[in-house]
Amino acid sequence: MSIELPLEGKVAFVTGAARGQGRQHALTLARAGADIVAIDLCAQLPTVPYAMSTPDDLDETVGLIEGTGRKILARVGDVRDFAALKVLADDAVEQFGHIDIVCANAGVYSFGPISSLDIDAERWAEIVGTNLTGVFNTIKAAVPPMIERGAGGSVILTSSTAGIKGLRSMADYTASKHGVVGLMKTFANELAPHNIRVNTVHPTGVRTDMVDNPQLSDWYAANPDMANNVSGNLLPVDLVEAQDISEAVLFLASDSSRYITGVQLPIDAGFTEKA
Ligand SMILES: NC(=O)c1ccc[n+]([C@@H]2O[C@H](COP(=O)([O-])OP(=O)(O)OC[C@H]3O[C@@H](n4cnc5c(N)ncnc54)[C@H](O)[C@@H]3O)[C@@H](O)[C@H]2O)c1
Structure with a gap:
C-alpha cells in the first residue's frame, strides 16, 4: 500500500533555489511530492559583500531534486526581471500543467556603513529591487495561472525578523x-x-552563505556593537538551519494550513519577542 505524500501532484515555483534556504525549500517540497520550478541569479551583484551563488550551485539543486524522483525545470534568471519570470511561469504551465505553490525566497543583504544614512543609491536599488520588487514580480508572474486554473494554492513570501x-x-x-x-x-x-493563501515567514539568522561568511564575521569583529542585530535569540541557538525554515514552508504549502492566510510566521527562536 502506498501512502500519498502531502504535496503529491503539486508544482512549486521557488526563487533563489540555487543554494541556501531556496534549495532546501525546493528539496523539502519535492520530498513531499511536488515538482519544482526553480530560478536563481547565479551571479554576483556589485554591492553584495559576500559571494553569491553560481550556475554549479543551481546544477547541484537540479541533481538533488532529481534524486528525489521529482521533476525540476530550472533556469538562471533575475527576479528583478519580470519578463524572465513570466517566461518561466509560462514554460512551467506548459511543462507541468499548473503551479500550486509559490516560494518567493530570493534575497540579498548588504553591510558596510554603520549608519543607514550612508547607504548609497546603488546598494539601495539592488537590495530593494531584489527583496521587494523581485517578490512582487514573482507573484505577478506565477499567480495568474493559479487564478485561471481555479484550484487554489499557497504563496509563501520570505521576509525576516527585519520584517x-x-x-x-x-x-x-x-x-x-x-x-x-x-x-x-x-x-x-x-x-x-x-x-x-498568502503568508510570510520571518527567519532569524539562518546558517547559509548570506550570514555565515568571512566578510560578515570580519564586519562584526570590527563593529561588535552590531552583533545584537543577529545574536538576540531567546532560545539557546545562534543560527538556525535552513531546514527549520523549510519545515514552516512545507506546513504553509500543504493543506495542513488550509485556513491560514495573511499570517506573519516567525521562525526566530524568540528573537522578535526578546525583552
Ligand atoms: N540567512 C539568514 O540569516 C536569513 C535570515 C532571514 C531572512 N533571510 C532571507 O532568506 C532568503 C534566502 O536567503 P539565504 O539565507 O538562503 O541566502 P543565500 O544567499 O544562500 O541564498 C539566496 C539566493 O537568492 C539568489 N538571488 C539573490 N538575488 C537574486 C536575484 N536578483 N534574482 C534571482 N535570484 C537571486 C542568490 O543567488 C542565492 O542563491 C532571502 O530572502 C533572505 O533575505 C535570510
Whole structure:
C-alpha cells in the first residue's frame, strides 16, 4: 500500500533555489511530492559583500531534486526581471500543467556603513529591487495561472525578523522585508476569493552563505556593537538551519494550513519577542 505524500501532484515555483534556504525549500517540497520550478541569479551583484551563488550551485539543486524522483525545470534568471519570470511561469504551465505553490525566497543583504544614512543609491536599488520588487514580480508572474486554473494554492513570501523589527545599519534590507509584509497583506485579501493563501515567514539568522561568511564575521569583529542585530535569540541557538525554515514552508504549502492566510510566521527562536 502506498501512502500519498502531502504535496503529491503539486508544482512549486521557488526563487533563489540555487543554494541556501531556496534549495532546501525546493528539496523539502519535492520530498513531499511536488515538482519544482526553480530560478536563481547565479551571479554576483556589485554591492553584495559576500559571494553569491553560481550556475554549479543551481546544477547541484537540479541533481538533488532529481534524486528525489521529482521533476525540476530550472533556469538562471533575475527576479528583478519580470519578463524572465513570466517566461518561466509560462514554460512551467506548459511543462507541468499548473503551479500550486509559490516560494518567493530570493534575497540579498548588504553591510558596510554603520549608519543607514550612508547607504548609497546603488546598494539601495539592488537590495530593494531584489527583496521587494523581485517578490512582487514573482507573484505577478506565477499567480495568474493559479487564478485561471481555479484550484487554489499557497504563496509563501520570505521576509525576516527585519520584517518585524527595525535592525540598525540596514534600512534598505529592513524596509524591503517590511515591504514584503505589505505585499502579503494586500495579496492575502485579493487572492482569498480564489482560495489562494498568502503568508510570510520571518527567519532569524539562518546558517547559509548570506550570514555565515568571512566578510560578515570580519564586519562584526570590527563593529561588535552590531552583533545584537543577529545574536538576540531567546532560545539557546545562534543560527538556525535552513531546514527549520523549510519545515514552516512545507506546513504553509500543504493543506495542513488550509485556513491560514495573511499570517506573519516567525521562525526566530524568540528573537522578535526578546525583552
Ligand atoms: N540567512 C539568514 O540569516 C536569513 C535570515 C532571514 C531572512 N533571510 C532571507 O532568506 C532568503 C534566502 O536567503 P539565504 O539565507 O538562503 O541566502 P543565500 O544567499 O544562500 O541564498 C539566496 C539566493 O537568492 C539568489 N538571488 C539573490 N538575488 C537574486 C536575484 N536578483 N534574482 C534571482 N535570484 C537571486 C542568490 O543567488 C542565492 O542563491 C532571502 O530572502 C533572505 O533575505 C535570510
